[in-house]
Amino acid sequence: MKRVMTKGSGDLDKLNGSGWDILAEEVSLPVAVVRQQAITHNAHWMAQFTQVSGALLAPHGKTTMSPALFGLQIAHGAWAITVATVAQLSVAVAAKVQRVILANQLVGVYHFKQVANMLRDTDVELYCFVDSIDNAQALGAFFSTCSVRLSILLEVGVMGGRAGWRDLKTLGELAEACQVYPYLNIAGIGFYEGVIHGDDAKEQIQQFVDAVMKTAKRLQQQGVFSEALPIISGAGSAWYDVVASTFNQSPYAEQFQLVLRPGCYLIHDTGIYQDAQHAVLSRSQLACDIGDSLQSSLSIWAYVLSTPEPNMIIVGLGKRDVAFDAGMPTSELMYSVHAKQLREINGALKVEKIMDQHALVSVQSECEVVVGDMICFSTSHPCLTFDKWREIGVVEQDWVITHTISTYF
Known part of the structure; x- marks a missing residue:
């Protein structure tokens, strides 16, 4: 099939020259863009935090699945990239990432073969999670038979949480099951504390991390x-921040290496992760001392398609384009194509409902909107916006896309 237009695209010759000017209507809308200054700032901020915490950084690649952004994170000191699936692992390996944590269980013979081939054919240093004797035995038998060494982290979890061996007192049983196999190397322990909730979540997480250290x-x-x-x-x-501080307060901290795996910090948002970062700053003097907190970098531009009722407009932005699982997109800017005027609207347009390709948006009475106007939205939960785009624009100033980055979900 001949090349067809895809969403968020424009003339390639124009992109390679002066770039795509969104406000001059040189690109198909909706379009997703990230601000170069913001992602660079965020990469530097988290690098500083992990450095002063004495931790290593293995950012979760599932947020962006973009080799270009993996490279940015590694250039800013990331020790490894974290992934959740073998398919994601293959993207990281193809991008020449030297060290990867598969923060999930490696299950299935086809996956075993793919991982064994990667370990034989490349220089990648890989760690994967194991949380059951059945999985340990399957991995041990396969990798010992093919004489490929696999490094594992014993995953522990909490009741009602996600994966992970539940009883820390009996974790030695899982370790013993792994030690039977000479090609399984137990490199440490992994966990995910984000499944711990409640009014006393901080205290529960501190107790959990302390128990992990013991x-x-x-x-x-x-x-x-x-x-x-x-x-x-x-x-x-x-x-x-809580994981790092609890680790560092342990009397055993110097005998272990902490590796942190945040993912959304690079893109950030104006929703759930903005709230989470505010909570970090309220708890952590170390985070406050770094200065200039994380910045929301991701925006979606879309056209006003219809104004069918007073105080309601229809915008060409839908579930195919933007996350909606953790809060609706937030209107930030509006550009009048006719008046050539860009202005802040700061939520004056509120997304009330989102459909596959449309957003139903309420309009405050003082905000005048016409068909063809362009609205810029920020988002909540960047992972579930990124996975809707194969190419994402990068802007440096004045809403001109200078290049795009590819994603591989």
Whole structure:
């Protein structure tokens, strides 16, 4: 099939020259863009946080699935990239990422073969999670048979949470099941604290991380770990400060290496992760001392398609284009194509309902909107906006897209 127009695209010769000027209508809308200054700032901010925390950073690649952004994070000091599936792992390996954490269970013979081939054919350093004796036995038998060494992290979890061995007191049983196989190296312990909720979530997470540290020390004394400095890896984008501070307060901290795995910080948002970052700043003096908090970098521009009723407009933005699972997009700017005027609207247009290709938006009476106007929205939960785009524009100033980045979901 000959090349067809895709959403968020324009003339390639124009892109390679002066770029696509969104406000001059040189690109198909809706279009998703990130601000270069903001993502660079965010990469630097988290690099500073992990450095002063004494942690290593393995940002979760599932947020963007963009090799270009993996490269940006590594250039800013990321020790590894985290992924959740073998397909995501293959993208990271193809992008020449040297170290990857598969923060999930590796299950299935086809996946075993793919991972074994990657380990044989490339220099990638891989760690994957194991949380059951059945999985340990399956991995051990396969990788020992093909003589490929696999590094694993024993995953622990909490009741009612996600994956992870539930009883820390009996984690030694899982370790023993792994130690039967000479090609399984137990490199440390992994967890995800983001499934812990409630009014006392902070205290629960502190208690959980402290218990993990005590368990890790016990296993270390038993000679379980293959590493001189075993890995303790946790922390999504909401509680990384609590995980880091609790780890550092442990009397065993110097005997382990903390690896943090936040993902959404690079793109950030004006919704759930803005709220989470505000909570971080309210808890952590270390985070406050870094200065200039994380910035929302992602915007979606869309046209006003219809004004069918007073105080209601229809915008060409839908579930195919933007996240809606954790809050609706927020209107930030409006550009009048006729008046050539860009102005802030700060939520004066409110998304009330979102459909596949349309957003139903209420309009405050003082806000005048006509068909053809362009609305800029910020988002909540960047992961579920990024996965709707194969190409995302990068803007440096004046809403001109200078280049695009590819995603591989």
